[in-house]
Amino acid sequence: MIAYIHNNPAHHEFVTDPADWPHSSWHTYLMAKPTKLSRKEGIAWFGGAEAFVKFHRMQKNREVILQFED
Structure with missing residues (x-):
């Protein structure tokens, strides 16, 4: 769901x-600045920061987007 929202x-x-997109929490997940966002938990769901970015890039593929819309 995180990647779906970020890719919207x-x-x-x-x-x-x-x-x-300047209004996205995408930036917050990848920055080192303190935040109230559960950044470590969110990044861990993807398997790390590199996997987080890779999955988001992959989601541009229409098939991946459609799996969340069904």
């Missing part, structure tokens, strides 16, 4: 990449 602006063509 790209899916609807407001931006071409989820990292380009």
Whole structure:
């Protein structure tokens, strides 16, 4: 669900990449600055920061997006 939400602006063509949306928590997950977001837990669900980014990039694929919309 996290990746679905982060990719929504790209899916609807407001931006071409989820990292380009300035109002996204995407940036918070990847920064070192303290936050109230459960960043470590969220990153762990993906298997680490690299996997987090990789999954988000993969989700641009329409088939991955559709699995969350069904």
